[in-house]
Amino acid sequence: MTATRVELVPLAVTLAEGEGACVAGLTDDGSWLRPEPVTAAQVTGEDPVYDFFRVVTLDLGAGTEPDARPEDRAVLADPRPGAFVPQARRAALLRRYTDATVEEAFGGERSAGLVEVRPLRLHHRRATGGRTFLRLTFVDACDTEYDWIVRDVRMLRDFATAADPDDVAPALAGPDAPALFLAVGLTKPNGRFPGRFRGCHPLVVGVHPADGSAPTRQPAGPSGTEARSEGAPVA
Known part of the structure; x- marks a missing residue:
């Protein structure tokens, strides 16, 4: 090859x-x-x-x-x-390659893209099979609301063990939260979403504040360093 x-x-x-x-x-x-x-x-x-x-x-x-x-x-x-x-180049990189909407990010046969969104809620929800997933509710530029599972490894580490992520991440998702850039992706076809996303499952696969910093449980501290809490990785 x-x-x-x-x-x-x-x-x-x-x-x-x-x-x-x-x-x-x-x-x-x-x-x-x-x-x-x-x-x-x-x-x-x-x-x-x-x-x-x-x-x-x-x-x-x-x-x-x-x-x-x-x-x-x-x-x-x-x-x-x-x-x-x-760090100084990341914001420009995110804006340069942002798709206008979720539908555009997955246009044609694409399975990955980047979208600027308004994050509404970070929360847990139990699925039909009994597993609990970290999810983000957000709206894109068309004011279309989505609620998708989050698989970003940093988010799983820092938020998946929290009793209620809304309580520990008010600066990340909520009425006063700034816009986020989300990397969104489709799984390989599994038949659960026929007709909507070509039989693939949509996921939030990267969460990026507008300045390209890492998502954190709390705003930056007085010294400018990120205040982070430890959490166990979830596979």
Whole structure:
């Protein structure tokens, strides 16, 4: 298989069930790509291979799975993580590649995009199978309201164990919260959403304050450092 070398800026880093994980990001020409496979070990720990805004060099081939999405690419060699995009450049990067609405982000056959939204509520909800998921209710530029599961690894770590995320994140979601940029993504087809998202499940796969900082449980402290609480990772 012929390899193409790319530099990817991850804007979506998630944990899936078991040992799996997912990553999606932008290349230097603004294209979205999803390297596969990605393991949980590559997106967690003190120095993960894939991290938000950390440029990673990849040798990629065409997606090989029968249900491959347009952005899916096979990883042909070990990923090589590099430097982080400087904080001062992140806001411009987010605005440059933002889609106008959720529908536009998933236009055509796309399965990943970036949308500026108004976050209304961060909360837990129990699913039919008994599992409880962290969810974000938000509206896009068309004032269409969505309520989707959040799989951003940072959000799972910091919010999934909270009794009520609304109480610990008033600066992140609520009537007085500023706009957020959300990386949104579609799973591979599972038949649960026929006709709406081509049989795929929509997820919030990256949560980005407008300045490109990490989402936190509380506003920044007096010293300008983020006040964060520890939480157990959830796969």
